[in-house]
Amino acid sequence: MTFDLDALLRPNIRQLKPYTSARDEFQGRARIYLDANENPFDDSPFHRYPDPHHTDLRQKISSLIDLPADHIFLGSGSDEAIDLLIRAFCTPGEHSILTCPPTYGMYEVQANIHDVGIQQVLLTPEFQLDEPAILQALRPFTRIIFLCSPNNPTGNLLSRTSIKRLLEAFHGIVVVDEAYVDFADQPGLTDLLTTQPNLVLLRTFSKAWGLAGLRVGMALANPSIINVLYRIKLPYNLSQAAQSYLYTALDSHKAINQRINLIRTERRRVAQQLSSLPNVLQVYPSDANFLLVRFIDPQSTYRHLLSNGIVVRDRSRQPLCEGCLRITIGTPAENDQLLQALAEI
Known part of the structure; x- marks a missing residue:
């Protein structure tokens, strides 16, 4: 046209x-x-x-x-x-x-x-x-x-x-x-x-x-x-x-590329470990620096993370995202704390 x-x-x-x-x-x-x-x-x-x-x-x-x-x-x-x-x-x-x-x-x-x-x-x-x-x-x-x-x-x-x-x-x-x-x-x-x-x-x-x-x-x-x-x-x-x-x-674009690669590596690691948790229904494939994750009880999961000083984004009210939290990939240490807090549920 x-x-x-x-x-x-x-x-x-x-x-x-x-x-x-x-x-x-x-x-x-x-x-x-x-x-x-x-x-x-x-x-x-x-x-x-x-x-x-x-x-x-x-x-x-x-x-x-x-x-x-x-x-x-x-x-x-x-x-x-x-x-x-x-x-x-x-x-x-x-x-x-x-x-x-x-x-x-x-x-x-x-x-x-x-x-x-x-x-x-x-x-x-x-x-x-x-x-x-x-x-x-x-x-x-x-x-x-x-x-x-x-x-x-x-x-x-x-x-x-x-x-x-x-x-x-x-x-x-x-x-x-x-x-x-x-x-x-x-x-x-x-x-x-x-x-x-x-x-x-x-x-x-x-x-x-x-x-x-x-x-x-x-x-x-x-x-x-x-x-x-x-x-x-x-x-x-x-x-x-x-x-x-x-x-x-x-x-500093070379250093930025190194950090991008680290975030990609952490994205794969976090996605794999999230998938093994009993309260996680689905981890969606991601090409970004975050993961969309469907939980059995997203609200209680959100509150539990908040009580541990960890803030994620509740996207469960968005179309097609019912039950989902959006989790940004942090530093390796931050990701470890996230996974540990989720494993406690």
Whole structure:
């Protein structure tokens, strides 16, 4: 199906004249800066406004993920990209998004904030996409499909073939949230960006990179979509502190890969030992840094863990997740304490 970006954009966004900051109008190097009404005294390293285009940081990320810098948007967590995508492509009270529960809750929350409709098609019992049901649910007012792979809270990768078929059949935007893809045994979908102009991938530095407190996420897409996101974001959405810290942290990618491998090893160990416990009904396969586990009595299990100072996430009220707790993989020592506490039940 032909992809027409201009036809999908809200008319006011298409015609928007974006705000231009002082750092938009002048992007070079100067000896004296008297254009942005900043405090001229450099008592702090943050007395100047940060780069609103994240130029150096995007270029460095580009070299790590083998994707041109103009395919990269940086925001305050991937949540900012979710917000901006809905803002750009969905007219309040007129358009809708489609989600596949159980899934990450922010897609629905952001749609509600923008008064955008929500269509839901449950995953199959195997936590895969129900392609026929999704295609049947699509309407002319459906603008964005939000998918999560590896999925939160189930932990599994969604079928690449199913995602590709949806991309080819749908006239709107397909967003695949790959926040946990670094922990998967298969690569993400960046290779599809060159052939699928309606694909947007979401990534974050909060999980594998261990920088949740920094609040930096990415949207990866064709340059026309990235340009839209940069036009409508807040002028200085990433602080200089965040940009500088992340720029330096990116040099530690080898150490990060070692930690990812450790988490994968611990994921297998914890899953194996959980499966042997009498109060565990099922441990679902995971490509993420957590496990979805079905217990005989999840509420009493949750309370018992809490009494031992261990907090997990109760997901038993989510569709298809009845009786399930979501358990993040911790350090080996933390995982040992978890398993010991569960063995006491």
